[in-house]
Each structure stands twice: as structure tokens, then as C-alpha cells.
Amino acid sequence: MEQNLITQLTAEAAGLIRKHYVFPDIGEQVARVLETADYGQATGPEDLGSRVTADLQSINGDKHLRLKFHAEELPDLPSEELMWNQLQREAARDLDGIARLERLDGGIALLELGPLLFPPPLTGAAVCAAMNLVAGARALILDLRNTLGGSPTAVALICSYLFGDEPVHINDCYDRSTDRISQFWTQPFVPGPKFGGDKPLWVLTSGRTFSGGEELAYDLQQLGRAVIAGERTGGGAHPRIGIRVHPHLELTVPTGRSINPVSGTNWEGTGVVPDVEVAAADAEELAKTRLREELSQGAEAGTP
Template sequence: MTGFSRLLPALLMATAPLAVLPVVAAEEAAPAPAVDANAVAETYAALLERDYVYPDTGRRYAAAIRAAIAAGRYAPLTGAALGTAIDADVSAVSPDGHLRVRAPDNAAPAPGGAAPVKRPPRVPVEQAGWIAPGIAFVRFNVFPNDPAVTATAAKFMADHADARAIIFDIRTHGGGGMDQMDVIFPWLFAKETRLVTMATRASVDAQGGSPIDGIPSMRKVAGAAGMVTREHWAMPNGDARLRDARIYVLTSGATASAAEHFSLAMKHTGRGVLIGDPTAGANHFGRGEELGGGFTGFIPVGRTYDPATGQDWEGVGVLPDIAVPPADALVRALTELGVDAAEAKRLSDAHMPSAPMERRKGRVRAPAR
């Protein structure tokens, strides 16, 4: 999802004891190894051909990349320019909201492009608490694979179990996994409820590479040939206090991947009302892979979809129930709950996200474990 991405983490260098080293003349120092652009591209092509969620599209991606290799287009490129060129060739075959080749952090920007801006890590949870009498509010910016964040989400639900309404603000939510969802959903449903369906390439599942295998809320079911299909279920926790609470979900064009999974689950089941803009349209879930030379690529290996229609949201997003500009979504939710318009505007201003509320290429996190 998701779909639902974490690229391989950087290794931390341990501090070594001080040692006396021999002096080496500058001319004797070994030069840094050059990146073989064609090898990076071929590794990506092979992975897409083997594992991409749609086998035929994966083969077409691989053919386009190999044609560019044969034409010599990649060989002179380095850094971000190489990643940009490969991305362009792949997108020309079939756009995918998760596909991206990422250059090493210290790589030069593409010609004409700005140097990458290093942003601080996004805070997963913000402004959790009571926003008005009987109304709880929480903003999730990401669903990380982090037990501490999962515990925070669980505590928020328990601490606000007497709410008459909960507003989930996911207008700046870039994606992630399912851990936090699986401590939220048990509070909201009176009976076991099928939320969404997720299908993974059978070849990936057979390798033990499915990012959703082994999750307790997932149930394997019969599905399309060549795919392993699982359904995501909400499992009630036995506490009925929030079963009738009104649920609002605030969305924008920056609501991506796992956040779209959350949105579709609320919309498909009728449990929550979506307010804002259509979501980003980045459906496919998968995993990060090393491509060599410090380059990494995200390989979408599955898709998440509405079990009633079989439709996913790739390229189109999950549509809101109430369409308003994202900046006005909280005002609308609060007035729907009976808060005076002037007070709703004041509260909205005080709870406005600081991150952009529109889709930014390459900012999607897909479910991965």
C-alpha cells in the first residue's frame, strides 16, 4: 500500500580507537570506484521484470530500460541525473506513484535541478488530544514501523474512548505500514469487518518477500492466478465505547499510500466520512532494493483494492465524501459536528499542518516490513 516504503537504512559508523597510520602520498590514494550506470539500470530492470505487481508491465519496464542501455543513454550519467533518466523512461511506459530510483545522498543533482534539501524526519503524530468538548483530534504524518508510535496510537484511542467523535487528520500523511492502523480499527467496529483486499505477486510471496505476510489482521483468500491474495480485517477489541462515535478523515493530494489504505477502509465500510481533496493516487505496496553504487529503487510487488469493486486508487486517488479545499477540511468537520463556524475556523487555524498538502513526487512511503 499502501503500498504500504522503506528503503534500506544507512549504516552507522562506529567510532574506532585512535591509531597511528602510515603517511600515504596523495597520488597513491586509490580513487573512489566509478558507478557503472548500465549495471545500476540493468539491476533495476531485472527486479522490475521479476517482481513488479503486473508481470506484463514489469517486462515492458525492463525492455524500455534495456533499450536505453543499448542506446548508450545512461552510460555518461551519474548521480541524480541517472535516477531521473531511468525514472523518465519507466514513467513513459506506465506511471506508478511509487516507482523511483534514488541516488546516493551525496550525489550531484540532475542538470538544471536544485540540490536535494535534507529535511528533518517527519514527526509521526501531532496535536493528539481534545479539540472541542467530546471531539478528539489527531494528525498522523506517517505510519512507521516503530513500536513507540504504535503505542502512542493505542494510547490515543484508549485515552479518548469516551469521545462522541474522532477526527483523523491525514492531509500530510506520506504512507508507511499497518501497525498503527491495527491498533485504531479494533476500537471502531462492532464486529469483524473486511476492510480492503491486498494481492502480492506469487513469485515474491514464494521468496518470503511479501511485506504483508505474517500480519495477524491479514487473512489469505483465493485470488487471481499468479497472485497471493489477503484481506485486511478489523478485529473488535471488546470495548464498545467508540463503536457509535462519528469518524471524520481529512484528506489531501499529499495523503498517500498507507494513508490511502486507511482512507479506503473508512470509506468502503462506511465507518468514516472523508473530507478534503482526492488522495495522491499511489496505490502499490512493495519494498526497497539496492541497485549498486549507492542507488536504491522501490519495487511495487502488490496492490490494495476495494473488495466490493476490485478497483484500486492508482493514479486517481480515493475520492472524498465531502469535497472541500484541504485547508478548509477541519472547519467543515467541526461544523458538521455542531461547532460554531467562527470557533471552528479558530480551531482549524490552530491545527493547520505545517507540511504541504499537495502531492510531491518521490515522497511516498509504502508498506514494508
């Protein structure tokens, strides 16, 4: 790549990070790293993205802070429209994020979500339909092992099916651009029947589970609603924006941070620590076995 173009791109990225990054002091440090680094050896946009991303994450390890390469040319749109455009294409490609739904022996349902939890205006009908289908199960396994991100509003919608009718405060999010905190609650009314807040619920995680997938697991864990089984998750709790800085490069900048109302903190850097640690590949069978034992014991005790 031409040095002038590299200098222009890194200068623009540094300015955007100063302006938007959720922690201004860290944003300043990251911007200085970009301004002093030498990327003259970058062979092209993909190589430059990898080199810059390594430096972006060198200060505090924020995995949402990236210069992301796209093989297909990005549309020249403002950040919000760019992100929505990408989500629309991904939702259509990924069947609205409903990866698998199975009825298992013993009245157990398994619902796998991913790779993203898309915003309800895009895929809410599909999510509601899937949650309606599992509502009558005696127990539910929610598979988030390949859930790589998602929308807080999607998390709130899913959680609304996993609790009762009383609103439950599940998460808060601070946004630097507005200097305000938004609250997220379950809804007393959702389309169709709920699974509810009393039946057994296991959530499966892996080292790939990230961002919105982590929030769903973390919220349910902190509220004591689910047993989390699998591996420690990736550790990304900062919602981000995406900005086109080159036809094939998107700068993703975290502009907010999650604040759980129970723990007062989040899973950034640490990941969600499972209640039952087991290899991700073995988590599903473990959950099935434990749930069948629990349901069998409940039947013997006269519990429906």
C-alpha cells in the same frame, strides 16, 4: 557518472523489475524502456534517480515505482532488513507517527497521523495510546493530509479502534512473490478502550495523502464509517519493496496490489475521492463546523 556504472545500475534495475513487479507484462515493458534509454547525461546519483524514475513511471504512472535518491548512504542489507532499518530511524525521528493530538470544543478530538503509519511492532504502543486518548470523545477528526504511506497492519490496528467488537473485513492484498492474497480484518480486542463504530468520524485528505494513508481513508469510506473531506489523494495502492542498487540509490518495486472487499478494486491511479471536496487547508475547519452542528442537533434531539 561513469557510463559503465550507469549501464550496470540500469541493467540491474531492469532485471529486478522483471522479477518482482506485481504486473509481469507491465514489468517487461518498463524493463525494456530502461534497457533502451540513454542516461549518459546524468550528472550524479540524484540526477540519475530522477531520470530513471520518470521512465519507470512512463508506462502506467505507478508512483511507487522509483529509483529513489538518499543523501545519506544506505546500509548494504537485503531488502527486508534495509526497509526495516529505514523505518526504525524514521519512527524514532517522527515520534512514532503521532503528529498531533488535540481536544477541541464540543467534545471533539483531532488526531493527526504521519508522515508514515509505521508497523505495529515498531510503534503500536504509541498508536494504541493515542487511540485510547480519543476514545471518549463525542466525535473524531482523523487528519491524514500529511500521511505519505504506511503498513497495512497499522491500518488494521487503527481501524480496530474505529469499529465495534465484531471483526470487520477491511482490505485484501495480492502478493506476486507468493501468488497469494492476504486478508486484513479489525480485531475484537485491542489494548484500552475503543472509539467505537457509532460516533461521528471525519477523515481529512490532501493531494499529498498517499499509499497507506490512502488505504486508511479508502477502507473507512468504502465501509461507510467516515466522511472523507479534503482533496483527491495521490493514487498509490501497490505495496512495494526497496532494494539498494547503489550506496545512495534505492529501487522501489511494487510487488502487490490492494483489493478492497467492498469495491473489488482500489485507488491506484485515481486516488481516494472525498465525499466533501474542499481545499486541504480548509478541510479541518469545515469538519469542525459540521461536527459541531451534528452534535448540537443530536443534543437537541436528546442524543447523548
